[in-house]
Amino acid sequence: MTGTDATAPSDPSGVDLRSDTVTRPTPAMYERMRRAPLGDDGLDGDPTARELEALVARTLDKEAGLYVPTATMGNLLAVLAQTERQGQVLLEATAHMFLTERGGATLAGLAYLGIAGTAGAMDLDELERTLRRPGGLRTELVGMETSHANAGGAVPPLEHMRAVMEAARGAGARVHLDGARLFNAAVALEVAPAAIAGCADSVAVCLSKGLSAPAGAVLVGPTATIERARRLRKMLGGTQRQVGVVAAAGLEAIETMAGRLADDHRQARRLAEGLGAVRPGALRTNTPATNIVLADLPAHGPDSAAWTHALREHGVLVRAWGGHRLRLVTHRHIDTAAVDAAIAGFRRAADTLLG
């Protein structure tokens, strides 16, 4: 790393708005990784990983925690550990677990069913109807997501989450929360993370998004569920050895990085406002509740691929999110100057593409 800043964005030639996963570890994380007490997590336990599991469980007011390589594995383990085969899992129809992780159904032996939603919140009437449908599959698990990635980082209100939990429990189903960005949601709602986690039996949080750890996620829940998930993690090949060297960055992430997420939310709002003014009426964005901006492109103009390419030419990295939609995510390496540079890049791309 001689002569380079380990905390700098991954692509110094561009403003990288593709995802908050591009964030690099902080200097304090590297220092903590170097000093972390280590053990064999497949034998008698890695002390740093165990400390992280206990910290996240305490923070979210759950009995126990399990360190996993990714939130994807955490979500899958939550399903496997809390269900019997041949039932169903209900998810909001645009949830990450439904659109991106549904292949897990082929491993779990369960049907995944999408429930229509608005701004990431399931339609409660449709949920109730599905839970009570005569002759339908037995619902084993109901999943929620906050902040909701595909709904532009929307944060469903706690009352909604409690209503979903009550409906699920009334039908004898467990409740899992895909809280990959739960700490962003807590900032947006101005509540403790545990208040959100209280709306579910199990919760998965991702450490490698806005929290800036290089890798890792934690699944928390009741002791019996986590013990079962720990055995299943081994089966999936998710048990790692001296994993404390990475878990140490996760400890630093949970202890120190949640507080600064409000900055990312502010920058997302600045970005959305700036984009809205590039070509009034042509580029339309959500009003971001957290750190995700969705920009809708003129429907009859150049598509997302053309915009992504043109923006790259102007030093702005974004992702296509459908045929005429772009996704932009703010994070620790995106300051006000970067946001303004991105807006300027959009202006130049619009000149090229829209004339």
Ligand SMILES: *Cc1c(COP(=O)(O)O)cnc(C)c1O
């Ligand atoms: C990123 C993400 C995941 C998956 O997290 P990984 O750690 O990358 O596996 C799951 N759910 C949501 C909502 C996400 O945004």
